[in-house]
Amino acid sequence: LYCLYMHVGRGIYYGSFMYMHTWMVGVVILLLTMATAFLGYVLPWGQMSFWGATVITNLFSTIPYIGSDFVQWIWGGFAVDNATLTRFFAFHFLFPFVIAAATMIHILFLHQTGSNNPLGITSQVNKVPFHPYFSFKDIVGFVVLLLGLIMITLLNPYLLG
Known part of the structure; x- marks a missing residue:
């Protein structure tokens, strides 16, 4: 919060x-x-x-x-x-x-x-569109996080409580 x-x-x-x-x-x-x-x-x-x-x-x-x-x-x-x-x-x-x-x-x-x-400046130059650049980056980050949690769970199940 x-x-x-x-x-x-x-x-x-x-x-x-x-x-x-x-x-x-x-x-x-x-x-x-x-x-x-x-x-x-x-x-x-x-x-x-x-x-x-x-x-x-x-x-x-x-x-x-x-x-x-x-x-x-x-x-x-x-x-x-x-x-x-x-x-x-x-x-x-x-x-x-x-x-x-x-x-x-x-x-x-x-x-x-x-x-x-x-x-408070609104600029229309040097902008990168949200999709596909940030969408792809967010999906890759989510997959890496998910794989990390799965690896921790499978290799050391008591580590996370």
Whole structure:
């Protein structure tokens, strides 16, 4: 989350919020990341996480007309219980995939509008297109990382915990 906060701060400083679509997708990514962190905090199911889930989910009850029904839907009943834990686990598993998709949309919007720099100068010279150059570079980096993790897992399975 710290890197996301720094990224948002940089965007505010450089005025990137004026590119509305890119900015809004970035805000959605930030909120989804915070939600994923909260859901992971609840999963140990101790006293702190139980009451954290109770307090944070009860904040939704302040929504007019639908708040209490929405909270009961989140809980899967009338109180925080095993159904809530199961739902939170499922959401904690699924949200990273949603974040990855939102990140791809964010990058797509970024490359359509262009990024900001400290000088605020928009230059049309010496630009490299995103595809195929950066796409290929990202795919190669992903494959190298994946192969490295597979090698670590196969050669020393207890190293990663």
